[in-house]
Amino acid sequence: MVKQALPIYDDELKRDAQARLSRIEGQVRGIAKMLDDDRQCLEVLQQLASLQASLKGVTKTVLRNYLERCATDAIRGNDPAIYDQLIDVIFKFAK
Amino acid sequence: MVKQALPIYDDELKRDAQARLSRIEGQVRGIAKMLDDDRQCLEVLQQLASLQASLKGVTKTVLRNYLERCATDAIRGNDPAIYDQLIDVIFKFAK
Amino acid sequence: MVKQALPIYDDELKRDAQARLSRIEGQVRGIAKMLDDDRQCLEVLQQLASLQASLKGVTKTVLRNYLERCATDAIRGNDPAIYDQLIDVIFKFAK
Amino acid sequence: MVKQALPIYDDELKRDAQARLSRIEGQVRGIAKMLDDDRQCLEVLQQLASLQASLKGVTKTVLRNYLERCATDAIRGNDPAIYDQLIDVIFKFAK
Numbered sequence: 001m002v003k004q005a006l007p008i009y010d011d012e013l014k015r016d017a018q019a020r021l022s023r024i025e026g027q028v029r030g031i032a033k034m035l036d037d038d039r040q041c042l043e044v045l046q047q048l049a050s051l052q053a054s055l056k057g058v059t060k061t062v063l064r065n066y067l068e069r070c071a072t073d074a075i076r077g078n079d080p081a082i083y084d085q086l087i088d089v090i091f092k093f094a095k
Numbered sequence: 096m097v098k099q100a101l102p103i104y105d106d107e108l109k110r111d112a113q114a115r116l117s118r119i120e121g122q123v124r125g126i127a128k129m130l131d132d133d134r135q136c137l138e139v140l141q142q143l144a145s146l147q148a149s150l151k152g153v154t155k156t157v158l159r160n161y162l163e164r165c166a167t168d169a170i171r172g173n174d175p176a177i178y179d180q181l182i183d184v185i186f187k188f189a190k
Numbered sequence: 191m192v193k194q195a196l197p198i199y200d201d202e203l204k205r206d207a208q209a210r211l212s213r214i215e216g217q218v219r220g221i222a223k224m225l226d227d228d229r230q231c232l233e234v235l236q237q238l239a240s241l242q243a244s245l246k247g248v249t250k251t252v253l254r255n256y257l258e259r260c261a262t263d264a265i266r267g268n269d270p271a272i273y274d275q276l277i278d279v280i281f282k283f284a285k
Numbered sequence: 286m287v288k289q290a291l292p293i294y295d296d297e298l299k300r301d302a303q304a305r306l307s308r309i310e311g312q313v314r315g316i317a318k319m320l321d322d323d324r325q326c327l328e329v330l331q332q333l334a335s336l337q338a339s340l341k342g343v344t345k346t347v348l349r350n351y352l353e354r355c356a357t358d359a360i361r362g363n364d365p366a367i368y369d370q371l372i373d374v375i376f377k378f379a380k
Contacts, residue, residue, distance in 0.1 A: 032117070070137075
């Protein structure tokens with residue numbers, strides 16, 4: 001029997017990330033509409049901040065998947081290079 | 096003759112912000128597709144970071160318009176409350 | 191009689207910034223002591239986050255002084271280059 | 286014979302963090318002096334940004350120690366709660 005490798009993404013995390021990306025698409029269109037309608041700058045900035053928070057939500061989801069699926073194997077396998085990669089990934093993406 | 100108030104948005108800044116939002120919408124769909132295709136976590140995180148950079152570009156554009164059109168009038172009009180608002184807006188939105 | 195230019199710093203803002211810097215110095219020494227005492231990483235990280243928040247407080251104070259004393263003159267004097275400088279300063283320092 | 290647990294901090298990481306904290310203390314005093322000397326706001330803001338970068342350096346060092354010493358044991362021990370803690374720690378401290 002063929003050994004099946006674990007897929008890259010956890011099913012639930014993937015669905016969660018995709019649902020978040022759909023909402024983000026809607027938020028982006030909403031902001032374009034606000035500009036069309038000449039809504040106040042501060043209202044538009046507020047919506048851009050909400051969009052940034054949503055984006056952080058997806059990033060968290062994908063980063064978690066990276067930790068659970070990719071980093072975990074390397075840590076268990078005693079690969080010392082994983083810590084350089086982890087620190088690099090964390091400071092590059094977790095803002 | 097009726098005095099015409101300056102519109103909220105500078106025409107060029109508005110077009111620039113809208114062009115950026117269109118590109119962002121494309122980036123969001125691209126990332127959803129990457130998840131469908133089971134692309135590596137680090138590649139997806141990289142694209143999420145690009146998306147965040149694009150979002151910062153729109154925020155900069157709208158913040159600039161706020162400074163040029165809204166804050167400028169208040170500063171010229173010697174409204175001391177503008178500095179509290181400015182500091183608040185800057186630390187809330189300029190990340 | 192000689193016209194006295196406004197000093198660079200507002201007296202109260204300066205005292206406020208200096209008081210904050212004194213506290214920050216104490217926090218830095220406290221963290222070095224925590225490492226000497228082998229305190230848990232998460233406790234040390236928490237104190238580093240407090241230090242970062244204190245640092246943001248000083249930055250806010252100095253940025254406010256910049257807006258009130260430097261940027262204001264340029265905006266009132268209709269110097270269009272001030273907006274490029276403002277956006278630059280804001281995105282460089284307000285994080 | 287008594288089993289010796291691994292100390293919380295790696296010796297080299299600890300020395301590195303303490304050297305960085307010493308330099309940070311010097312930077313803090315330097316900035317207080319700049320204010321005393323009425324140096325330009327933008328110069329002071331620049332030094333505050335350098336200080337923030339130094340602080341990020343210490344945070345990176347301590348976070349790395351956390352990953353190598355604390356998180357690693359939990360991941361190898363199959364403790365699923367470690368991922369919630371990791372994501373929490375990463376987004377709280379890695380900015």
